[in-house]
Amino acid sequence: MSASDEVSFVKNNRLSAADILTQKRSDIERLARRLHDIFTEQCRGWRNIKINPFILREAVEHYFCDVYRLQLFRPVDNIDIHKEAAFIMKWVAKIKPVGIVSVSAEPEKSTVMVNAWFAIHAGFSLLQLGIKGVMNAGKLTPDYVVNLAYRLHLHPVDPISLASELFTLKMSLDSPADNAPAQE
Numbered sequence: 001m002s003a004s005d006e007v008s009f010v011k012n013n014r015l016s017a018a019d020i021l022t023q024k025r026s027d028i029e030r031l032a033r034r035l036h037d038i039f040t041e042q043c044r045g046w047r048n049i050k051i052n053p054f055i056l057r058e059a060v061e062h063y064f065c066d067v068y069r070l071q072l073f074r075p076v077d078n079i080d081i082h083k084e085a086a087f088i089m090k091w092v093a094k095i096k097p098v099g100i101v102s103v104s105a106e107p108e109k110s111t112v113m114v115n116a117w118f119a120i121h122a123g124f125s126l127l128q129l130g131i132k133g134v135m136n137a138g139k140l141t142p143d144y145v146v147n148l149a150y151r152l153h154l155h156p157v158d159p160i161s162l163a164s165e166l167f168t169l170k171m172s173l174d175s176p177a178d179n180a181p182a183q184e
Contacts, residue, residue, distance in 0.1 A: 038125045
């Protein structure tokens with residue numbers, strides 16, 4: 001099959017969002033459960049916030065539709081873990097499945113930005129990076145994490161750029177410190 005035949009086939013056989021969601025139902029449920037578990041683990045002790053499982057599922061559904069479209073319209077054959085993390089971070093921050101239940105006084109900024117913080121924890125968990133451990137080890141600055149939360153909370157996020165950033169971050173964290181250039 002020639003390249004033009006492949007493009008024609010793809011354009012004529014595109015799946016609708018409903019088709020994607022039907023085909024990916026078990027994957028959607030599995031990822032939604034995993035994200036719910038991440039929320040439960042990371043937000044233990046926060047009494048004034050709660051996750052809405054229906055809105056969380058919507059974020060996961062948007063993630064799967066976006067990944068399908070990425071593979072359909074760009075020459076991306078394989079979605080790596082960095083892209084998965086970036087797309088999940090984008091949709092969790094955008095759809096905002098975590099809500100503030102009750103507030104007796106003005107909430108702290110971290111509470112208002114809870115969806116951005118949850119998006120970071122979700123993305124880092126998918127990358128198998130424990131954010132607290134990485135920060136405690138001094139491998140990641142608090143300024144970087146706060147800046148990332150700010151961007152996720154207030155700005156549109158390009159998941160492809162974020163995936164590149166996460167790839168670079170993961171590679172720098174995975175490489176031993178003794179790979180630094182020697183000083184003369």
